[in-house]
Amino acid sequence: MQSNTYTKAMNEALxxxxxxxxxxxxxxxxxxxxxxxxxxxxxxxxKYGPKRVMDMPVSENAxxxxxxxxxxxxxxxxxxHQRVDFSLLALDQVINNxxxxxxxxxxxxxxxxxxxxxxxMGWGQGPQHSQNLQTLYAxxxxxxxxxxxxxxxxxxxxxxxxxxxxxxxxxxxxxLHETFGPVPEDHYKVPIGKANxxxxxxxxxxVSTSYMIIETMKALNLLNExxxxxxxxxxxxxxxxxxxxxxxxxxxxxxxxxxxLSHREFGVAAEIISRVSENPKIKLLTSPQxxxxxxxxxxxxxxxxxxxxxxxxxxxxxxxxxxEADKDxxxxxxxxxxxxxxxxxxxxxxRFMGPF
Amino acid sequence: xMKKQNLISLYxxxxxxxxxxxxxxxxxxxxEIRCPVHLSIGQEAIAVxxxxxxxxxxxxxxTHRCHAHYIAKGGDLNRxxxxxxxxxTGCAKGRGGSMHLVDLEAxxxxxxxxxxxxxxxxxxxAFANKLKGNKKAVAVFIGDGTAEEGVFHECLxxxxxxxxPILFVCENNLxxxxxxxxxxxxxxxxxxxxxxxxxxxxxxxxxxxxxVYKISSSIIDHIRKGQGPAFLEFxxxxxxxxxxxxxxxxxxxxxxxxxxxxxxKDPVTNFKKYLLDHKVILETEMEKIKKExxxxxxxxxxxxxxxxxxxxxxxxxxxxYAK
Ligand SMILES: Cc1ncc(C[n+]2csc(CCOP(=O)(O)OP(=O)(O)O)c2C)c(N)n1
Numbered sequence: 001m002q003s004n005t006y007t008k009a010m011n012e013a014l015x016x017x018x019x020x021x022x023x024x025x026x027x028x029x030x031x032x033x034x035x036x037x038x039x040x041x042x043x044x045x046x047k048y049g050p051k052r053v054m055d056m057p058v059s060e061n062a063x064x065x066x067x068x069x070x071x072x073x074x075x076x077x078x079x080x081h082q083r084v085d086f087s088l089l090a091l092d093q094v095i096n097n098x099x100x101x102x103x104x105x106x107x108x109x110x111x112x113x114x115x116x117x118x119x120x121m122g123w124g125q126g127p128q129h130s131q132n133l134q135t136l137y138a139x140x141x142x143x144x145x146x147x148x149x150x151x152x153x154x155x156x157x158x159x160x161x162x163x164x165x166x167x168x169x170x171x172x173x174x175x176l177h178e179t180f181g182p183v184p185e186d187h188y189k190v191p192i193g194k195a196n197x198x199x200x201x202x203x204x205x206x207v208s209t210s211y212m213i214i215e216t217m218k219a220l221n222l223l224n225e226x227x228x229x230x231x232x233x234x235x236x237x238x239x240x241x242x243x244x245x246x247x248x249x250x251x252x253x254x255x256x257x258x259x260x261l262s263h264r265e266f267g268v269a270a271e272i273i274s275r276v277s278e279n280p281k282i283k284l285l286t287s288p289q290x291x292x293x294x295x296x297x298x299x300x301x302x303x304x305x306x307x308x309x310x311x312x313x314x315x316x317x318x319x320x321x322x323x324e325a326d327k328d329x330x331x332x333x334x335x336x337x338x339x340x341x342x343x344x345x346x347x348x349x350x351r352f353m354g355p356f
Numbered sequence: 357x358m359k360k361q362n363l364i365s366l367y368x369x370x371x372x373x374x375x376x377x378x379x380x381x382x383x384x385x386x387x388e389i390r391c392p393v394h395l396s397i398g399q400e401a402i403a404v405x406x407x408x409x410x411x412x413x414x415x416x417x418x419t420h421r422c423h424a425h426y427i428a429k430g431g432d433l434n435r436x437x438x439x440x441x442x443x444x445t446g447c448a449k450g451r452g453g454s455m456h457l458v459d460l461e462a463x464x465x466x467x468x469x470x471x472x473x474x475x476x477x478x479x480x481x482a483f484a485n486k487l488k489g490n491k492k493a494v495a496v497f498i499g500d501g502t503a504e505e506g507v508f509h510e511c512l513x514x515x516x517x518x519x520x521p522i523l524f525v526c527e528n529n530l531x532x533x534x535x536x537x538x539x540x541x542x543x544x545x546x547x548x549x550x551x552x553x554x555x556x557x558x559x560x561x562x563x564x565x566x567x568v569y570k571i572s573s574s575i576i577d578h579i580r581k582g583q584g585p586a587f588l589e590f591x592x593x594x595x596x597x598x599x600x601x602x603x604x605x606x607x608x609x610x611x612x613x614x615x616x617x618x619x620x621k622d623p624v625t626n627f628k629k630y631l632l633d634h635k636v637i638l639e640t641e642m643e644k645i646k647k648e649x650x651x652x653x654x655x656x657x658x659x660x661x662x663x664x665x666x667x668x669x670x671x672x673x674x675x676x677y678a679k
Contacts, residue, residue, distance in 0.1 A: 059505060089470075124442065125391070125392070299450065300442060304668055346390055
């Protein structure tokens with residue numbers, strides 16, 4: 001199987017859907033420009049022409065409505081925003097129309113469209129360019145929300161999202177763009193609403209999504225050295241939530257930790273913990289915990305962002321605390337790890353030069 | 357011709373902004389500035405020509421491309437540089453970075469990087485000024501991209517409806533990131549939209565600082581007299597990439613003829629030439645002004661680098677809620 005970056009996987013998915021279905025079009029700021037939405041739309045204009053792969057005015061709200069109208073009228077639009085923050089201008093159309101159309105007109109017309117958003121992080125993005133608003137979208141009945149962590153799932157979920165007959169919010173993360181992994185070459189779907197146990201284990205269930213999977217897997221390296229075997233559930237889809245996979249895992253491990261980058265209060269992690277707590281069949285050995293972004297805006301200064309985002313070390317510490325394992329040994333492992341890993345905290349990798 | 361001392365004042369600001377941003381571009385490569393920067397190099401004449409006509413307690417709002425507006429309005433250079441370096445002495449305590457400059461004392465009430473985002477806020481400030489009956493003017497800087505957002509049209513309507521004391525300044529640099537204006541808007545000029553809403557509106561050469569100064573002077577006068585809002589569209593061009601310190605014409609998104617045309621119209625070079633040709637100032641005096649500016653910039657960089665980084669407050673509620 002070929003190995004590809006997350007971005008290339010998204011690009012392949014769009015390419016494949018444009019090829020397969022004439023009703024698909026891709027629209028968004030910078031879609032045909034030299035950077036092609038971080039590479040996700042690169043080359044598509046040349047292949048499919050300006051009528052199907054297009055730029056747009058800086059008019060997020062109107063264009064969202066336009067895509068809704070086009071979707072109702074037989075098209076399958078994919079609308080992109082380079083930051084989640086920019087999509088906020090279109091909340092009226094998304095929440096009042098896209099999410100409700102099918103319901104409020106008696107199930108006569110549906111809105112098959114995809115809104116692709118990128119979460120920013122690091123390099124001083126600051127309060128208005130790095131918000132994780134998955135909770136906001138996941139709160140709205142009628143929307144589906146997916147946030148894949150791997151290139152393979154990114155491709156399969158874009159295809160599923162485009163072929164779904166409902167509005168789907170597809171959320172990727174700037175720090176996933178250059179990550180690498182196996183990606184099948186064919187046109188395949190990863191089902192919406194299906195989580196994936198990406199690591200089997202017995203001591204604790206860690207439920208995570210999107211970029212937090214990367215931090216969670218890094219934490220596992222440390223925890224494994226302590227002999228701790230967490231099970232990791234990659235949600236992939238936030239809404240509809242795959243309770244069953246979560247329940248099955250927590251029934252087995254008896255412990256639950258949720259890691260998510262949205263704010264803590266009323267957030268994704270809160271929802272997952274509620275669902276587990278509500279289930280009378282699950283007996284937890286220790287109180288469930290969550291690791292999230294704090295309840296204030298993301299700061300620009302690297303000195304502040306360093307303490308803002310939860311990292312793999314926080315996850316490892318929390319697990320050790322929940323299992324009452326050896327804290328001192330973990331502290332030593334973390335110190336050793338930090339010694340060998342000197343990449344600044346505000347960039348995804350050494351090559352990253354900003355600016356966004 | 358304008359008075360010598362006014363011309364020199366324009367030049368001092370113009371050169372300070374140009375040199376500051378060139379210094380930022382250079383320093384950016386040291387990777388100690390760790391936030392996106394949107395440089396105004398090539399567009400500075402607009403900031404200077406407009407702000408020279410504003411008083412200290414008049415109020416300015418801006419966008420992601422805000423360094424020039426901040427400096428032109430008299431914002432503190434040290435605190436701006438510290439903000440860009442993410443330091444606690446920064447004008448927003450390091451929380452905002454380059455795209456969120458603010459200096460209340462200088463009447464620069466803020467910049468935000470969501471397109472069209474600060475526009476209605478500026479309008480609200482003007483609205484309150486009118487309700488309070490003071491004579492302060494508000495100027496809000498926007499790019500050509502803002503004219504595509506719904507809020508732009510809503511604001512123009514409201515401004516006229518309430519005859520608000522506000523000046524809309526649209527810096528039309530023909531691009532939104534890599535996308536040319538003609539891919540985004542019909543051929544009608546942007547100022548015509550404002551005109552259709554019923555306000556005084558003009559399109560001028562934004563690279564000719566004297567033209568910017570002249571029209572701003574008369575139009576701000578009109579606003580101060582309570583004759584309602586006005587709109588100025590200034591044609592201009594950015595020299596460097598949309599975001600970041602480099603030139604990016606190798607990407608091929610801009611017509612080379614267009615680039616050449618605008619580089620020839622560089623506001624700094626042309627104003628220098630004007631001042632020398634008209635014997636307003638000698639080359640040696642010019643050098644002295646440049647040196648003074650360099651001194652300020654060096655001190656600001658020094659201040660920024662030596663300043664401490666902010667520490668994370670434990671009780672974050674203090675950070676997000678006013679008492
Ligand atoms: C609502 C929103 N959409 C998209 C963006 C991304 N963006 C940042 S700057 C910019 C260009 C805006 O162009 P213009 O208003 O002409 O200003 P310029 O950058 O040319 O000064 C865009 C699209 C944004 N910041 N906010």
